[in-house]
Amino acid sequence: MNRPAGPGGRVCGPPVPAPAHPPRAANVSPVTPLLDLRGIDKSFGPVQVLHDVDFTARPGEVTALVGDNGAGKTTLVKCIGGVHQPDAGEYRFEGTPVRLGSPRDAAGLGIEVVHQDLALCENLDIVENMFLGRERSNGLALDEAAMEEQAARTLAALSVRTMGSVRRRVSDLSGGQRQTVAIARAVLWDSRVVVLDEPAAALGVAQTQQVLELVRRLADKGLAVVLISHNMNDVFAVSDQIAALYLGRMAAQVRTADVTHRQVVELITSGRSGDLGLRA
Ligand SMILES: Nc1ncnc2c1ncn2[C@@H]1O[C@H](COP(=O)(O)OP(=O)(O)OP(=O)(O)O)[C@@H](O)[C@H]1O
Numbered sequence: 003m004n005r006p007a008g009p010g011g012r013v014c015g016p017p018v019p020a021p022a023h024p025p026r027a028a029n030v031s032p033v034t035p036l037l038d039l040r041g042i043d044k045s046f047g048p049v050q051v052l053h054d055v056d057f058t059a060r061p062g063e064v065t066a067l068v069g070d071n072g073a074g075k076t077t078l079v080k081c082i083g084g085v086h087q088p089d090a091g092e093y094r095f096e097g098t099p100v101r102l103g104s105p106r107d108a109a110g111l112g113i114e115v116v117h118q119d120l121a122l123c124e125n126l127d128i129v130e131n132m133f134l135g136r137e138r139s140n141g142l143a144l145d146e147a148a149m150e151e152q153a154a155r156t157l158a159a160l161s162v163r164t165m166g167s168v169r170r171r172v173s174d175l176s177g178g179q180r181q182t183v184a185i186a187r188a189v190l191w192d193s194r195v196v197v198l199d200e201p202a203a204a205l206g207v208a209q210t211q212q213v214l215e216l217v218r219r220l221a222d223k224g225l226a227v228v229l230i231s232h233n234m235n236d237v238f239a240v241s242d243q244i245a246a247l248y249l250g251r252m253a254a255q256v257r258t259a260d261v262t263h264r265q266v267v268e269l270i271t272s273g274r275s276g277d278l279g280l281r282a
Pocket residue numbers: 046049051069070071072073074075076077078
């Protein structure tokens with residue numbers, strides 16, 4: 003199969019142009035949501051999947067997005083990431099209404115989504131994967147030294163010390179290390195919002211712990227992190243807020259410290275929690 007290659011002739015999926023980031027707002031209140039979605043509807047043909055959904059994500063916080071299978075988490079994330087366009091509602095980024103026509107538009111704002119399949123290329127090394135489709139060139143040739151240095155710096159900034167050489171092939175990495183490479187790739191581009199779809203789904207106990215620590219560090223660095231998870235222990239371990247979808251409606255978005263496991267399970271399974279007095 004012939005696939006388009008990056009400037010260096012690397013072959014693995016289509017190249018993605020480097021996003022042009024807009025100037026950052028200088029004095030935004032730390033409590034102002036970076037992402038603020040209001041009244042989002044999304045249908046596929048006659049089937050309405052999202053109904054009047056409100057969702058916010060703030061810088062410096064992990065917002066867990068929870069819900070049963072089919073609740074609409076992926077659909078909402080695809081709206082956040084510019085894959086789907088909402089049929090109705092408002093999407094504000096840093097307080098400004100935006101309309102994202104594609105994932106490229108989202109990347110241009112600094113919104114990166116790490117999908118469950120990670121989209122890594124087994125045959126390439128860590129540096130090649132982190133820069134895939136956005137390679138840095140030095141005239142006609144790839145600037146390998148600069149990419150290697152930036153990849154190593156990004157991993158070091160995330161306090162990742164268990165990776166070994168950045169020239170290891172992805173096929174030689176563990177599941178947790180692969181997840182780490184995918185996350186590091188997402189934050190390499192000055193990202194403001196990182197959405198992680200079940201980053202610990204296939205990991206053992208120790209690797210889950212490492213990935214959750216990494217998720218926390220991303221938020222502590224000031225990113226708005228959105229974490230999709232079915233695992234309540236992970237959600238309570240790492241999140242500041244929990245947004246619970248039930249049958250395509252936002253049952254509640256609450257501060258993690260204000261709810262119990264049982265209340266969140268109730269929100270997920272029935273769309274309401276008697277104790278919270280909330281109803282989807
Ligand atoms: N492109 C599409 N066309 C038609 N229906 C769709 C499409 N994408 C999603 N759906 C439907 O929307 C509903 C929500 O799906 P979605 O994948 O967003 O849920 P989810 O909460 O991510 O579920 P899971 O936890 O199982 O991944 C499902 O009933 C699904 O079948």
